Amino acid sequence: MTTALLWFRRDLRLDDNPALQAALDAGHRIVPVYVHAPDEEAPWMPGAASRAWLAASLRALSAALRERGSMLVLRRGPTERALETLIEETGASAVYWNRLYEPAVIARDAALKTHFKQRGIDAHSHNAALLFEPWEIETGQGTPYRVFTPFWRNARARLRDGAPPAAPARLPAVPHLASETVDALLPAPRPRWDRPMLADWRPGAAGAAEMLEVFLDDAVAHYKTQRDLPDRVGTSRLSPHLHFGEISPRRLVAAIQGRTWPAAVEPHVETWLKELGWREFSHHLLYHFPASTDANLNPRFDDFPWAPRDNDALEAWCRGRTGVPIVDAGMRELWATGFMHNRVRMLTASFLTKNLRQHWIHGARWFWDTLVDADLANNTQGWQWTAGTGADAAPYFRIFNPVTQARRFDPDVRYVRRWLPELDALPDAAVFAPWEHADAARLAPDYPAQPIVDLAQSRDAALAAHDRIKTAR
């Protein structure tokens, strides 16, 4: 019997895992391995929150493999050396893995594939992360899409039903091999901020499946409207599970299409599928425009007059001390939980890039380090979208008004109150814009009396800055 390495990366599941399936179908004995080599993802190596999730997720995968008679071998990078060593130890003749789409990872994997082929080792890569490969969806001219709506129209029409394969009940036994521990590879932070951060989550495939069931049972029926309200669980909150491949997008599509929905719920289902579409679109853009992690997707913005880097403003934004309650609530939710509601991500990002006019890369870097679902494709395209430098088909310069957004999406101020206890004594009506309330300084002495930037003036300044690049060239 031949042996194959099953190289896990961000596909930390056993169901609908094409690399695993292919290795089994080929009749190999399978040696599952995870190689810890974060520096190979530079300049976007995983952030602190992401590493905490990864540690928990690896434990979950390891347990799932053990239950099936296998085990997860943990090794330290460099990846090429770790895999070579394991090939020698096991006599493996093949390596199977699932593809990723970040530029640094693509380059490393391509080099590895060449290396293995030269060594006479079969190297097989598969698609586990996306509904469609980034190169499968193209315009009539054969070019990549730059606008979401036509991209999704095209991709949506190609969606097929059908349940992806379940996890195998048993896996071949693994010979005795040395393995690192998760603790050694990903030491717990001190102090243990990871514990409260992960308290609301259950990393791993079982937690992901449970999350999906809860969403389909409860939230999806009101998704279109409730998804925008940050004070409740109106979204699926599957993003960290998707990022680490603990659940596959095909599984999500199969699960939601596998149920019969009342006609009134169908538009909600469609809206949620469209969110998966945004995820596909982000990966499509990152694959075709790999420089977009650091450079404007729209080069017209290369002349945009950003304000000079302002460390005080950046610090206030990061820590939730800007004096704009909905912005501060979001930033504190992020710091405490490693997560931020999508509506609030958009408006905090708008505040940083439009009102403070700080370059979007500063925000992208902070989110990258603090989000448990930090994903290079989604993070990059999300920031570029809000900054106006990315793929946004809107014919205007999008500037969110955080006060209007708070009134519309947190009308009962429940979200803001949860994260800003220093506003407890303020009446509801004053929480949207405390600086307009005569008594705010007395009732909320620990909160900034004024926002760090005037909302109306900074909006006008942002529009004026935008006018300058509109008229240029």
Added chain:
DNA sequence: TTTATTTTATG
């Protein structure tokens, strides 16, 4: 996945 302003409708 917006906002601010203007126009129109309603009482």
Added chain:
DNA sequence: ATAAAATAA
């Protein structure tokens, strides 16, 4: 006088 709808950016 106020709100809803339309519109421009």
